[in-house]
Amino acid sequence: MRYRQLGKTGLKVSETGFGTIPILSGNVPVLPDYYSPDTDEAVDIMIHAYNMGCNFYDTAIPEEYGDAEYKLGVFAEKVGRQNIIISDKARFMDGNDMFREVMRSAETLGTYPDIYFVHQVDEKNQEETFSRYGALDALCDLKKAGIIKYTGIATHYYSVAERSAADERVDVIQTSGNILERGILDRISEKNIFRDKGLILNKVYAAGCLLNVFEPSELIGGILHYPFSCALIGIGTKEQADAAMKEEYSPVRFTFDEVMQRLSQHFSPIGCTRCQKCVCPNGYEVHILLRQYNYYHLGKSRWAMKKLRMNIEEVSESCRKCIDRQCMKTCPQNLRIPELIKTIYKMTCV
Ligand code: SF4
Ligand code: SF4
Incomplete structure (x- = not known):
């Protein structure tokens, strides 16, 4: 140790x-x-x-x-x-x-x-x-x-x-x-x-x-x-x-792309690092919703779905009407956040 x-x-x-x-x-x-x-x-x-x-x-x-x-x-x-x-x-x-x-x-x-x-x-x-x-x-x-x-x-x-x-x-x-x-x-x-x-x-x-x-x-x-x-x-x-x-593991440096590639072998992951640089004037915590999507596909399906259903419909509706799309302006991953929210909302409707 x-x-x-x-x-x-x-x-x-x-x-x-x-x-x-x-x-x-x-x-x-x-x-x-x-x-x-x-x-x-x-x-x-x-x-x-x-x-x-x-x-x-x-x-x-x-x-x-x-x-x-x-x-x-x-x-x-x-x-x-x-x-x-x-x-x-x-x-x-x-x-x-x-x-x-x-x-x-x-x-x-x-x-x-x-x-x-x-x-x-x-x-x-x-x-x-x-x-x-x-x-x-x-x-x-x-x-x-x-x-x-x-x-x-x-x-x-x-x-x-x-x-x-x-x-x-x-x-x-x-x-x-x-x-x-x-x-x-x-x-x-x-x-x-x-x-x-x-x-x-x-x-x-x-x-x-x-x-x-x-x-x-x-x-x-x-x-x-x-x-x-x-x-x-x-x-x-x-x-x-x-x-x-038990073991003293050696440091390994995974690039974020490498992590995404590994996850992609199992599902289509959302490439959110949870840096929290996105700001929504309505106060929606985008990073939490994107995380639930990834967790859903990584085996925490019931827990993630329960959390998502708490407000995804409301967020999705707001994003649909949102013109300024402030959240996207500061996202270093260039994520198309409103589209991702729409995808997640659809997933919860199944
Ligand atoms: S698209 Fe608009 S409402 Fe939706 S999270 Fe971004 S800033 Fe908020
Ligand atoms: S800024 Fe982009 S990468 Fe960072 S938490 Fe928000 S959505 Fe995720």
């Missing part, structure tokens, strides 16, 4: 980390597959990863990750709390709510987490998160009190990641990216403002979708040149831990 510095925290984190969604039990509405191991089995899998050098374990509160937080706490006690780094998160933007959740997490874990993230900060809830007495201020207070060591913002939005990078209160940023959805990573690589922050990467397998076309060695090797600190891999079995952690 190789290790990287986590920004300016002084922590050295394993290049691949353990994402705990797949070890949760119960019926939590999260995207990746999970295996519902009992606590003993889950702890066994985490020990297996630990023995391969993994020192970074990421979880979230029970509403988001079921009993994964509790299982991680049992594991931490077993291997020695000081030997691992725990990151935890909760989706609360108000400071009082966040304060309460961190204390509740500590109780569930049986220990204090090292890093605590405000989870799923987006363009709508960011003002509250970053405002005075918002969730970020609460994390700063908890850090001053020695309850957590570092503050974090977890987001799927480049604009929020950039704002976090510019904010002295934020120690660590968690965001998503993989060899297909590389747009945020490419933008982060170009900006010095991110250099002092720890960067945790999730969705390396695109919620498992990309494993239908690529090997773990390709998915992990393909992102190693990016300036992240730890790439989280969702792990639910020892075999999955082996695939992510």
Whole structure:
């Protein structure tokens, strides 16, 4: 296992980390597959990863990750709390709510987490998160009190990641990216403002979708040149831990065209990198719709279709009437977005 510095925290984190969604039990509405191991089995899998050098374990509160937080706490006690780094998160933007959740997490874990993230900060809830007495201020207070060591913002939005990078209160940023959805990573690589922050990467397998076309060695090797600190891999079995952690994979550089070519052997992929440079005056998040299309064809058909049906008809109708087509003017991939939206809408009508 190789290790990287986590920004300016002084922590050295394993290049691949353990994402705990797949070890949760119960019926939590999260995207990746999970295996519902009992606590003993889950702890066994985490020990297996630990023995391969993994020192970074990421979880979230029970509403988001079921009993994964509790299982991680049992594991931490077993291997020695000081030997691992725990990151935890909760989706609360108000400071009082966040304060309460961190204390509740500590109780569930049986220990204090090292890093605590405000989870799923987006363009709508960011003002509250970053405002005075918002969730970020609460994390700063908890850090001053020695309850957590570092503050974090977890987001799927480049604009929020950039704002976090510019904010002295934020120690660590968690965001998503993989060899297909590389747009945020490419933008982060170009900006010095991110250099002092720890960067945790999730969705390396695109919620498992990309494993239908690529090997773990390709998915992990393909992102190693990016300036992240730890790439989280969702792990639910020892075999999955082996695939992510047993070997030190060599970096490989896939061009975006090469990724498209491989996907084209299975379906007609949409070449969206999720860079989020397209802007729609109506506020439609084009990149999410284009992603659902690709995920649909990569095995997440029921989940993607359910999400698409929530607003694709409305978006399609707006795009049909749209004259300015602002979104296309800034798309580096030159995607014909309204036509793609129409294709996706037709797909949902079948
Ligand atoms: S075509 Fe118009 S309405 Fe449709 S996403 Fe682009 S800017 Fe928005
Ligand atoms: S549609 Fe174009 S601009 Fe928008 S996220 Fe995809 S690649 Fe980027």
